Amino acid sequence: MEFNPKNITLKHVGPFVTYCKIASPEYALLVSPEGLSDSLGSLFKTFGCYDLLEYRKNKRIIIAKWDIKRKDLDYASILPPSELR
Secondary structure, three states: OEEOOOOEOHHHHHHHHHHHHHHOOOOOEEEEOOOEOHHHHHHHHOOOOHHHHEEEOOEEOEEEEEEOOOOEEEEEEEEOOOOOO
């Protein structure tokens, strides 16, 4: 799991994918209280480029917004959709 205090951009996803390819974790979460940048959100939500998050066959990084008040993931923000549900 990696926590980013700012919004998540492609600049954060690239190195994390590389780390996951080397470490091959069971789960990989990239979370931020700010959520995704507009450009990264568009890349995933509009164009469906979830393949960028794959680090092993059937293993993808999960991106989510962290709800500071609840101290938990904002489950509605999880990308790719249907992951962790």
